[in-house]
Amino acid sequence: MARLLLVRRWIGEALPQRDRRLLLAVWRSRRYGWYWTARQVGMGVDDCLSRWDKLVAKLARWMER
DSSP states (O other): OHHHHHHHHHHHHTSOHHHHHHHHHHHHTTTTOHHHHHHHHTOOHHHHHHHHHHHHHHHHHHHHO
């Protein structure tokens, strides 16, 4: 539960607005896949995956603080 609260805090404090759209699209697309996600955020699949990887890495670094 504590980790979930940390993620929620990160979304509210440190997540750039442009990445929130990607986060929501990934969360919503669990059953549709990366092609659907990329289309929702207006990116190519490779760009979308790369941005997602960077976003996850930022979260991991933020949680280590």
